[in-house]
Amino acid sequence: MKTPSGRRTRTLAAITATAGLVLVAACTSSDNGGSGSKTAAGGVQLVKAGQLTTCTHLPYPPFQSEINGKVQGFDVSMIDLVAKDLGVRQQILDTPFENFKTGAFLNSGECDLAAAGMTITAERKKNVDFSDPYFDATQALMVGKDSGITSLADAKAKKVKLGAQAQTTGEDYAKSQGFDPVSFESSDAVLNGLRTGQVKAVVIDYPVVQGWLKDKANAAYKVAGQINTGEQYGFTVKKGNTKLLAAVNKAIKDAKADGTYKKLYEKWIGPYDASAASPSAS
Secondary structure, eight states: OOOGGGOOOOEEEBOOSSTTOOOOOOOOOSSSOGGGOSBOGGGOBOSBTTEEEEEEOSOBTTTBEEETTEEESHHHHHHHHHHHHHTSEEEEEEOOTHHHHHTHHHHTTSOSEEOSSOBOOHHHHTTEEEOSOOEEEEEEEEEETTSOOOSHHHHHHTTOOEEEETTSHHHHHHHHTTOOOEEESSHHHHHHHHHTTSOSEEEEEHHHHHHHHHSGGGTTEEEEEEEEEEEEEOOEEETTOHHHHHHHHHHHHHHHHHSHHHHHHHHHTOSOOGGGSSOOOO
16 A cells, blocks of 8 residues: 555545536535535534545545546445535545554544445444445455466465455455465556466455456456455544534435435446345355
């Protein structure tokens, strides 16, 4: 992963995947600041007036990546729903993934929340407050179709060089299974490592692999095994930011109730099938 000194400091305007979303400035204020107020609907305090600043780490398709010069994806669309409820627009800041575990950019006031396909863990809960789970995630073993590798156990027996994204639960899982994985900075770097032969197999979140395999350019690869680790993704806010957390949870709940969640899932992930994201343990 990149170090803080090497992070990309540009901000990237997110576009919504929800048709008809109107992005407007905050319209409620305790200080009569109007559109210049840092207080959004429901009394939610924001780090910048008129916008919900989201920390993420690019690229991580299908959750967030730059497409045609705009940051788009499932996470982006879900947080757009939060921004709409607050009466503001979403603005995305690309930051190193390790900062999500510590809550550094939330604590420093650079971001209001973080959305980065991040697994909810007890260790991470010590530093940030997680939203309700919004996605059930599993890990996948991806290999070349001609690799002869049939499972994670097979890869271990053959002493295959394995890759994973640094600072992720996929990397942690690989280590727990006795591998010494090659660490890559981003999901795209993981895939490139497989393409260039730096590694012969990779362990990474299954929905990411689903996205890769939709691309005909990756037709030479396959899923050799799915691993049900019981992981769930959550969005994070600074510890104690109860009003924003409540707004995020409300948006998740409402989206699941009114069909918006299903629509976004099918747009960015694939067919909406509960079993698709929760396969049997490998």
